[in-house]
Amino acid sequence: MRTVESSRWWEELSALAVDGFTYLDYLTAIDRGTHLDLVAHVVNPDTVEHLLVVAALPGDSAVVDSLVPLHAGANWHEREAAEMFGITFTGHPDPRRLLLRDESAAPPLRKSTPLPARVDTPWPGAATAGGDDAAGRRARRQLPPGVPAQWVAEGP
Amino acid sequence: MSHNDEIPAAAHGYIALTPAACTSCMLCVRECPSWCITLESHAVQTSEPGARRPTTVSVLDAFTIDFGLCMFCGICVEVCPFDALEWTPRFDYAASDRSGLVQAIDQLSGSGDQR
Known part of the structure; x- marks a missing residue:
């Protein structure tokens, strides 16, 4: 290298x-x-x-x-x-898009570009074992691994 | 399932659930990279004879795997501390619409004719 x-x-x-x-x-x-x-x-x-x-x-x-x-x-x-x-x-002789149609879309392979499926989908792991009322308190809120916190859809 | 003899027992065909072994710990749900597992449970107080105080256990209410989202990586099977999830060679669960690929406890536990 x-x-x-x-x-x-x-x-x-x-x-x-x-x-x-x-x-x-x-x-x-x-x-x-x-x-x-x-x-x-x-x-x-x-x-x-x-x-x-x-x-x-x-x-x-x-x-x-x-x-x-x-x-x-x-x-x-x-x-x-x-x-x-x-x-x-x-100096590229033909700088058209190759694969993506949407001219305005953010570059999808940048880590800063949100993945719509991860933003829109509630994470199933947010549920608490035993339900939210387990032992009369709500357990510490967990976040899905590998997903930036600001992407995570707020649950009910 | 006449071809099952030719398929290795641990083939990544279908993920089976043993509900009695599941403690609703949520590890599989949280580790799943595809977010294809859902689990619902409720807490129950039990007191064992001779125990000093009652303990709270989670009881499994609902468990689904959406095989339309599953990528068959097996992380859920690996992380399950009680081997409630396991690979089975079953493969014949094609469905005519997306909702048919969401398999609930009945199907996952093989209370039908599979396995």
Whole structure:
């Protein structure tokens, strides 16, 4: 794995292509909570060496150079990363949405984007063993694991 | 169920419930990543002979698994402290609408003809 500055994304991958890493296997992103990691997996087809290249992007202004002029295969990967994570790839020749219809939707793979099914559905685990009147008191309110507290629908 | 002989006993086919073993502890409901289990219970005071004070136990009223939501991960089976939930090889519970996939105690406990 190689970590690079996002401002040098294009330069680093160009240099790698000169060094023989001419095949882009995939490109995606990971929401780390504090920032986004942009990940590209490149392969040297002659030696079968492969390398993960990672660049940290700030979540609120995720802008990076498009790799399409270098790797044509990055086209759809960047369109997917753009709509799923809200990343802008400058210089992309065809920056339409790839999979999502709704132009206004928040990027669904950002951890800050609420999942409607988790917001709208009352959590069945909120019920208390023995019912709410067990021992004449209500047990400490529990929250569903892995769901941010502000998403949880308020029960009756 | 003529093919059951060929299916391993612990196959992830259907989650069966033994109501008598369930203490209504809610662990399965809370651990389920799909939120497909519901459980209703009420508290009852019991006094054992010789006990100093009565104890409160939860009595199971209703238990459902929505197999339309279940992803067959088996976490509920793993977390059940009393083995009230277990995998069974049953597979023939297709339904013609969504509500038919919500299985209640009667079906889950196999009081019908399955297993």
